[in-house]
Amino acid sequence: MRIYQWLDSRLNLKSVERTLLDEPIPGGTSWIYVFGSATLFLFLMQAITGMFLALYYAPTPDHAYDSIQFIEEQVTFGAFVRGLHHWGASGMVVAIGLHMLQTFLYGAYKPPREVMWMVGVVLFLIVMAFAFTGYLLPWDQTAYWATQVGLNMVGTVPVVGEFLMKVMRGGEVLGALTLSRFFAIHVLFLPALLVSLIAAHLFILRRVGPAGPWTDARASLSSETFYPRQVYMDAVAMLVVFTVIASLALLVPFPLTDKANPADTSFVPVPEWYFLFYYELLKYVHGPLEPLATWILPMVVILVMLFWPFIDRNPARNPIRRPVALGAGAVFLLVVFSLLGLSLKNLYAVPRVDPAVARGQALFAQFGCAGCHRIHGVGGAVAPDLSFVGDKRPDREWHLKHFKDPQSVSPGSFMPKFPLTDPQLNDLTSYVLSLKKTP
């Protein structure tokens, strides 16, 4: 306190404090206003966990996968920190979605707040760019193939697509240059851009003031200072967000798939859930119409979103007096969520079987492994039960060595050596690794 007083007497902090905290909120504080600060909180958490992940991460194809595995398995709290960053990314998309929805419902994008809305839309696009560039960094199969698909989609843009894709990829193949440029964009370029635009977003907010309730009558009825009640609501919301993200990070593991293997084309990549609706859309559009879905439609949607305050000229903010805008918004959400729902249904209705796993299962039968090993109650009980061996021994290298020469990794084992070719060895290992409690 005395230090604060001393600093205040030099730097005149009290007036800054008043400016920051005594901002009047028309119509009073509300729980519905917490989404912006929840998004800001998640961004700060992403920034902090990201900096800490960078302590161990190596952005080269040789080491990226190993360094993430090191974080997951060796570093104390490593899996938790990575979990926070992973789930925080999803949380950020949710928080932004709710924040935009609230802004839309309240008509808070209307004059004089058009610029704030436009900066907000750009912020949203930057966050999506964060998600896309961050997805590649673990350099596992999912990362590699999902990014391959993403880049190929850029390639379908007429005329400039091919060139654009090569620039993003940094050359002819998805490789070392792609990884380092995605890393640099993810940790240097985008954060700089995001921080400046967040500053602009908040600067505009303080210049024009918060919008408040949609009826001017209610807004002018009363007004309340930002501190203490809105700060309290924001703090509680942040604590809830943190608790949810931390619980997910602790309870839902986010494992790596196998190391990226450009030769293995059997891998079916799945994008993050927030790109799924788009992924689903592409299933319905083929041939000459494909560019329509891959870039014309997204371009139109982005432009409409960006210039929405100028398209919706209705001066009313009350949702009841804005049937066209709300109808358009509802249709948009309905389309997005239907596609997302369809995609999730398709993904989880049929369990995806890796062809390698199926081939491995056939080998298991062919070599009579069930004579000694039991899987879910079927087979002999002489050798270890393999029902959940994928959980117990997730190390691929171990199995590869084991099948070649069992005694080399488990001395005293009476398992015979099997004459397997390298592809057979890989398939059998894929099958054994697929034997997990959670498929």
Place this chain on the structure above:
Amino acid sequence: MSEHQGDGGEGGAYTPVGTRRTFFGWVTTVAAGLIGFGLAVPLVGYVISPALKRKEQPWVDVASPDELPVGDPKQLDHVTTIQDGYLKAQSQNAVWAVKQPDGQVQVFSPRCTHLGCGYRWDGEVKQFKCPCHGSVFNIEGNVVAGPAPRPLDRLPSKVENGRLLVVFKEFKPGTKDPVEL
């Protein structure tokens, strides 16, 4: 109304005061504290954990004791693979082995105990000599001359199945007693 506090603005902004203000402030502090604590503990552990890990040094086969001449120190290659974070790295060192008349082998760390320079064996005068500051050790590793504060550091060694095995260790230079790094 005591809970209203006009600030001279248009219509005035309402600010909770009294116990309500205290409650909001208190909850805000607790929420901030919980988040801060929930992040600080894992992040501190995350940063310092590799620092607390002891490098595990394995027994490494360096030579056959039969090949070593008695009373003539030999420098032997000590090559091992160590885990350097997520990398497996080749660690290459050299150790001095001295076979005693009774057949026992004494193994010395290759660093001078003064400031860590590499020393060499001078067969003419039967002494270990450090080129940096002129420390001299006899064949038992004891200091004969120069600034070295303690005898040469001995490394754990053993003979198994006719092979000489050595564990490589590093010691802090300049101290009176050997301090393992």
